[in-house]
């Protein structure tokens with residue numbers, strides 16, 4: 033249990049009365065309209081943070097943003113595979129909302145196929161969205177975090193750690209995020225900016241629709257797919273943990289033990 037030092041929301045002290053105070057932040061959630069990103073947006077809003085929901089489909093982002101508890105949440109259409117979209121989004125955010133405190137990179141796609149059958153355009157889409165997109169949004173957010181501090185959580189995958197047949201490109205995009213996260217954490221630590229990675233296993237979202245079959249579930253030690261909210265709790269934990277950076281946290285029901 034801790035309370036913050038005067039003025040700086042990322043310096044905490046333990047208090048005698050077991051009180052924990054976390055300052056309200058501006059949180060940008062890429063891929064916040066559905067699945068894991070949506071659950072993260074909901075949890076952040078419940079904690080009193082103001083959320084900017086980004087996704088390609090503005091209507092879906094808006095449906096999420098208006099459903100969040102609290103006020104002044106925003107939604108923006110932004111394709112993270114396009115640098116100009118990211119630039120525009122962060123310009124709008126800094127003009128209309130102020131400095132970004134939290135960034136969560138949950139936008140992601142898969143185009144699963146054996147490498148020999150993978151089309152180059154699909155490979156590029158996956159790398160541009162999952163890896164380059166996260167790098168560019170981090171760069172966009174860092175510009176406003178440099179003077180105030182902040183925290184970033186990228187969403188990787190257990191497949192990026194362990195590999196999986198039929199997911200070479202997806203796995204490479206997520207493994208790339210791991211190296212990126214650790215390196216960026218070293219680069220920006222002195223500016224009081226923390227960067228961590230949450231690596232989920234099978235989570236019940238649109239991305240895994242139709243995959244929840246008996247043989248898949250049997251491989252998971254906890255015996256079930258995870259819920260988006262269960263990943264969101266791990267994301268929130270890392271965002272709000274003032275002394276953790278450069279860390280990878282698997283949220284996979286123990287799947288890494290069996291792969």
Ligand code: NDP
Nearest residue numbers: 063065066067068087088089111112139140234235237239
């Ligand atoms: P969903 O397909 O349910 O949601 C993906 C989200 O990302 C949507 O909000 C989507 O909105 C957005 N998105 C996709 N492409 C782009 C883009 N180019 N630009 C902006 N937003 C985009 O996926 P999940 O919630 O399951 O996945 C979230 C993250 O977690 C991904 O990075 C995924 O790789 C990772 N993950 C998921 C696992 C799972 O089991 N579900 C396991 C391990 C990792 P829109 O379509 O409107 O753009």
